Structure formats: C-alpha cells, structure tokens
Amino acid sequence: MAKWDNMLAMLWMLRSGKKLTAAQIADSLEISVRTVYRYIDALGASGVPVVAESGHDGGVHILESFSETPLFFNxxxxxxxxxxxxxxxxxxxxxxxxxxxxxxxxxxxxxxxxxxxxxxxxSGLDVIAPSRPPSVVPLLRELELAVKDGRTVHLTYHKVNSAQADERDADPYGLAYDRSEWYVVAFCHQSRAMRTFRVDRIAALKLTDACFERPEQFSVSDYFRSQAEEERQEDGPLAVIRIEGEPDTLNKLCSNWHLRHYLTERNDREARFLLDVPSMNKYLPKYLLSFGTSIRILEPVELKLLVQDRAREISRHYMDDAD
Incomplete structure (x- = not known):
C-alpha cells in the first residue's frame, strides 16, 4: 500500500477514539513501528492533532477537540x-x-x-471532446434550471433537414447525454406529446412565467428505453439472436441506437439480443449485411436465411449490370 493510502488508513483507525499502540498500528498496516511514527509526524504537519503518549496507559490517539477529519483521499x-x-x-x-x-x-x-x-x-488519459457551439453550455444551465423550478420554456428549434426554425413552448422534464450529444426530454405544447430535442439545435431559449408539474418518478433513461420499445415494427414472438465477431466489431454492433436496448448478454466473442420477430425480419438483414464477413450469425436460422437472400439479391443486381 502506498504511503498516502497507509496514512489515510491510519487516520480512520484513530478516529474510533481508542488509544492504539504503535505496534498495533504497524501490525494492522503491515509496516514498521518506525514508519508509524513518521506518519504521526506527517499527519501532525497536516493539522491533525495526533498524540503519541508513552507509559502504561499510553498510545497513539487523536485529541477530542478534533471534530472533523481533514479531507484525505487515496x-x-x-x-x-x-x-x-x-x-x-x-x-x-x-x-x-x-x-x-x-x-x-x-x-x-x-x-x-x-x-x-x-x-x-x-498523465496517461485524455478525453477528446467533439466540437460544440459555445451556446450549448448556457442552454444546458437554463434548461436544468427550468427542470428544477418547473418552468415552461419557449424554444426556437431547428429540425433535421429543415431550412427554417420553428417556435414552440415546452415543459422540460430532464436532460440526457447520449452518443456524444445532449438532449432535453420535454412535453411539447404544440404537438401535445412528449418529445426529445437535441440541445445544439436550439437556436434560442427563453424562460416563461408559466409553470408545470413534472410527473413523479419520471426518469429520462426510462423514457429513452420506452421509446425504443415503441419503435418496434409490431407485436410478435421474441427471438434470441446470437452474433459472433471480434470485440471491436461487437462494440460497434452493440452500440447501435436500436439494438443496444435489446442486448441481453455479451462477452468478447459473442453478443445476444432478444428482439421481436417482425422487427428482426424488417431491419436486421440490411443492417447486418453492412458488417460483411466481420460477423457471423449463430442463430436463429431464419435470420441467416434472410441475410443470404438479401446478399443474393445484391449479387444478382450487379451480375445484371455486368451483362
């Protein structure tokens, strides 16, 4: 154990208020008695009133006047x-x-x-930050304040592929950070329904005087999961899907916006999903083909056959071009 970790452990031992001999501390921390006395001096220099008394009733202890332990971290x-x-x-x-x-x-x-x-x-870890407009930070602060105070906000929002921004009022229920982007989940007054807005697409935001009451026990993460459930093609029997691949390839597969909600088990070589059959049949063959030979479908057989059929269609398409 490192020096500072040992000092922290020693400090917590002494907080009990009991007198401990230097030998008892040394045995507990597996260090020498001489080292214990060096730690006593170091703690004293840091402002901790550690006292070492000799004699029959002696021992190491902290004075009663010391009510708060200084902030120490290992x-x-x-x-x-x-x-x-x-x-x-x-x-x-x-x-x-x-x-x-x-x-x-x-x-x-x-x-x-x-x-x-x-x-x-x-020194060995760095986080590479994606480029964001400077306006995102003040927007996040205002949105968090609106969530806390239950204040309706007026948004000027740019939709995807829309040339003009539109205006709307919304009741923000919570913020989420997902796939390197910030989102606010809010009840939209215009559509009269819950909506998810990407914060970097908010051109302007203003707190209004209107107030709202957020539903009890509302959870942004639960809302995201429920949205994924609703995006299924239709109700139907569930299928266990097993896919084999290299760890990096499986990482990409399992991080897919839709599939990650259905992941049930994962190791370095295999990922398992539980997905309804209609959604599997409609979405997975095309998506899994994009991985080429870097993955292998282990089950179900029906999914293998669908991928084979899609691959043959592509092959025939280009064979016709060659003719």
Whole structure:
C-alpha cells in the first residue's frame, strides 16, 4: 500500500477514539513501528492533532477537540476525481468550471509528493471532446434550471433537414447525454406529446412565467428505453439472436441506437439480443449485411436465411449490370 493510502488508513483507525499502540498500528498496516511514527509526524504537519503518549496507559490517539477529519483521499480516489473532470469537460458538462474549482481546492490541500504522484497517475488519459457551439453550455444551465423550478420554456428549434426554425413552448422534464450529444426530454405544447430535442439545435431559449408539474418518478433513461420499445415494427414472438465477431466489431454492433436496448448478454466473442420477430425480419438483414464477413450469425436460422437472400439479391443486381 502506498504511503498516502497507509496514512489515510491510519487516520480512520484513530478516529474510533481508542488509544492504539504503535505496534498495533504497524501490525494492522503491515509496516514498521518506525514508519508509524513518521506518519504521526506527517499527519501532525497536516493539522491533525495526533498524540503519541508513552507509559502504561499510553498510545497513539487523536485529541477530542478534533471534530472533523481533514479531507484525505487515496491515490486512486484522487485519480478518479481528475479523470472524472476530464470526462465532464469532454461531454460539455455545464458545470465544468465549478468542478475544476472544487478539484483545485482538493489539490491545494495535497502535499507536494501527492501532487507529483497524482500528475504521474493521470498523465496517461485524455478525453477528446467533439466540437460544440459555445451556446450549448448556457442552454444546458437554463434548461436544468427550468427542470428544477418547473418552468415552461419557449424554444426556437431547428429540425433535421429543415431550412427554417420553428417556435414552440415546452415543459422540460430532464436532460440526457447520449452518443456524444445532449438532449432535453420535454412535453411539447404544440404537438401535445412528449418529445426529445437535441440541445445544439436550439437556436434560442427563453424562460416563461408559466409553470408545470413534472410527473413523479419520471426518469429520462426510462423514457429513452420506452421509446425504443415503441419503435418496434409490431407485436410478435421474441427471438434470441446470437452474433459472433471480434470485440471491436461487437462494440460497434452493440452500440447501435436500436439494438443496444435489446442486448441481453455479451462477452468478447459473442453478443445476444432478444428482439421481436417482425422487427428482426424488417431491419436486421440490411443492417447486418453492412458488417460483411466481420460477423457471423449463430442463430436463429431464419435470420441467416434472410441475410443470404438479401446478399443474393445484391449479387444478382450487379451480375445484371455486368451483362
């Protein structure tokens, strides 16, 4: 265990209020008694009132006046905080500056050796952020405020492949970050139904004076899953679909917007899905053909035959061109 991890473990041991001998601490942490005394000095220098008393009733303890334990993290906890900040920045998290400020406060409380170790631990990971318009961050902040306060918003929104933006009022129920994009799920007054809006397509947003009450227990992730269920072709018997491939290919397959909701099992060589037969027959043959020979359908046989038929159609099409 690293030095700072041992010091943290020792501090939590002493928080119990009991007196412990240096030998007891050394045995518990599997370090030497001499090292225990070095840790006592280091904790004292950090502001922790650790006392080592000699004699029959002596031992190591923390003074009763010490009511709050200073904020200590082990090396991996510190690394996790820094890495989480990198991911937040990469995702366009609207409170990244506040997160950076909090992280600076933590880092300022570290010893020089800790800061050096942290720099080494976190130097191997970077998050490549996609390009986003600067307006996304203030939009996310305003939308989150509207969700919290139950305020209706007026949106100027650009639909896909639409030359003009349209105006609408909406009650935002929650935000989601999915496939490197931010979305707001809202009840649209214009369509009188729940809708999903991509935040980077919002040209303008204004909080109105109107208020709404969000349904209890509403979950954005549950809404996304329910939408995927509704997009099935029709009700029908379910089929177990087994597909074999290399890990990278399966990663791409399993991240498909529709298929990922039906994934039931996955390992490095195989992915299993549970999907209704009508949807399987209509959508999967064409999609799976795009993977060529990098995947193999293990079951069901019906899906294999459909893919074979589609491949033969393509082959005949180009054979006719050759003639």
């Amino acid at each position: 090396a991996l906890e510190l690394k996790a905080l820094v890495d989480a900040y990198k991911f937040a920045v990469g995702a366009g998290y609207p409170y990244a500056k506040e997160l950076e400020s909090a992280l600076k406060k933590v880092e300022n409380g570290l010893q020089e050796e800790q800061r050096h170790d942290l720099s080494l631990l976190t």
